[in-house]
Every structure is written in C-alpha cells, then in structure tokens.
Amino acid sequence: MNPLHTFKLGDFEVTIISEGNVFGDPHIVFEGMDENRWRPLTTLDDQGRMVFGLNIILIRSADRLILLDTGIGEPSPARERFESMFPFSPHLPLLEALDRLGVAPDNVTDVVYSHVHADHIMGTTVERNGARVPVYRNAKHVMHRADGGTVPERADRKANFDLHIPILQAHGLFHLIEDAHEVAPGITTIHAPGESPGHILVRLESLGQIAYYVGDLFHDPAEAHHVDFAWPGRDAQAMVPSRQHLIARAIDENALIIVAHTPFPGTARILRTDGGIDWQVVARP
Numbered sequence: 001m002n003p004l005h006t007f008k009l010g011d012f013e014v015t016i017i018s019e020g021n022v023f024g025d026p027h028i029v030f031e032g033m034d035e036n037r038w039r040p041l042t043t044l045d046d047q048g049r050m051v052f053g054l055n056i057i058l059i060r061s062a063d064r065l066i067l068l069d070t071g072i073g074e075p076s077p078a079r080e081r082f083e084s085m086f087p088f089s090p091h092l093p094l095l096e097a098l099d100r101l102g103v104a105p106d107n108v109t110d111v112v113y114s115h116v117h118a119d120h121i122m123g124t125t126v127e128r129n130g131a132r133v134p135v136y137r138n139a140k141h142v143m144h145r146a147d148g149g150t151v152p153e154r155a156d157r158k159a160n161f162d163l164h165i166p167i168l169q170a171h172g173l174f175h176l177i178e179d180a181h182e183v184a185p186g187i188t189t190i191h192a193p194g195e196s197p198g199h200i201l202v203r204l205e206s207l208g209q210i211a212y213y214v215g216d217l218f219h220d221p222a223e224a225h226h227v228d229f230a231w232p233g234r235d236a237q238a239m240v241p242s243r244q245h246l247i248a249r250a251i252d253e254n255a256l257i258i259v260a261h262t263p264f265p266g267t268a269r270i271l272r273t274d275g276g277i278d279w280q281v282v283a284r285p
C-alpha cells in the first residue's frame, strides 16, 4: 500500500499520510451501545477487530506548509502507553513521509492540533542529544483554548501534555486559539467539543471546493449514523450537536470529509437519504 495520497482541492495541494493502523475491540469501543445498532455499519477484520487509520494531513498553499496533527512520533513512554492500549501496525512515520515529499520540518509554517489526545500530539517533540526539542522549529502551533489552556486531569493525558507542550511554550511556538480561527486564507477552525473539550475541525475552501478535516469527531461511520455513540470518557452530550452541525454543513456544501482514524486515506462524503444519511467512502479524492 502506498501510504501517501496527494490531491488538489482548488489551489491547495493536500497530502494524506498514513502512519499506520491501530486495532480496537468493538465491544470496548462501543461499550454500552446496542450491538444491533453498530454491527451492520461497522467493518471488522478477520479477527473481529475494528481497524483504525492514523491519517495526518499536509496542506501546501501559496506560501504555507500546514500540518494538521503530528501523529504518534518516535518511541517514547507516552507512545508505549498508547500502543499498550491500541495495538499498532506501522506504515510510514511522519518524518519519513515528509522527507519523501521533499518537505524539511523547518519549512513547516503551521501545526494545527485537532485536539490534545496523545496520538495527535506525540510527534511534536523529539529527543535529540538527551534533550527534548520541537520537531517543527519554525512553525506556529495552535490548539483550542479549552484543550491547551489547562493541563488534562487524566494521568495519562497529563503525562503526555507535560512531555510536549512546555517544550513548545519554552520556544515560543505554542498559541491558544478561540472558536473560529483563521489559520490561513481559506483555512479556518470550528470548535466541535465532545472528543475533548477543545476538539476542533479544520475547514478548507479554495475555488469553490470544500473539505473538512474532522479529527476524531467520528472514528467510524456508525458514529455518523448514531451521533449519540461516544467512546468511554468522552462528553456524549457535547458530541451530539458537534456531529449534527458538521453533518448538516457537509451535506449542504457537498464537502469532502477527512477523518483521522477511518482507514487510509480516511476520506468520505456524507449524503442525505430518505431515512437519514449515507456515508460514502471516497477511495481516492
């Protein structure tokens, strides 16, 4: 499998990078949810597991190189914790992918975090000569205020936050953003809490073409059909309106959806049907 897919969205060049696949037990993921509601909608592998992608987005615009999330990074205690919860099968580490694409980390101008969870921020810093340093030394790193303004309460998330964010802060690279933030012309964020308090979507629009990077708003199409499905530890009450809002906009605008964790390249369109919606996977946008 080629773990890189590049396409044009108007004037933007968008590349989706697959760091690998992660596997989950659907009975844990959908704990407390009626199996009859998710089973017909969810694809399982031959071991009965859900297969999740680890998709990272690189956008080239006229004068910017923008990364949406930074993946799971190099081996670290935080990554070991993550892999102990979610078995991981690697495709292409992000830094190798950037090298193949001819992108030097120093040339990345912006890093936008969908949210603070480990698999989206671990690739932000690396250990070099015994010290942790930022990977993207010239990039403005932005996170919604509700995720980045306070240290997470859960111990595993706090450890991960403490490993990376203070390094960025010490280098003056970390910035908190409000609900609707313009990253660059045609690229704006939308606050969509639920997966975390500060979870955001990134809307791309160029020459009439529209896409939404939705991060972890959905991990599986079943969650678009049943917007009340929420993983353990998420805020289901906040998630429902966030999902309803995105689904309505995506249908109205005929927008492409790019998801962090549906199988690579994680792209889909949501269509309205008589009884509800249809989630159509777009294999190669």
Ligand SMILES: [Zn+2]
Pocket: 117, 119, 120, 216, 260, 261
């Ligand atoms: Zn995630």
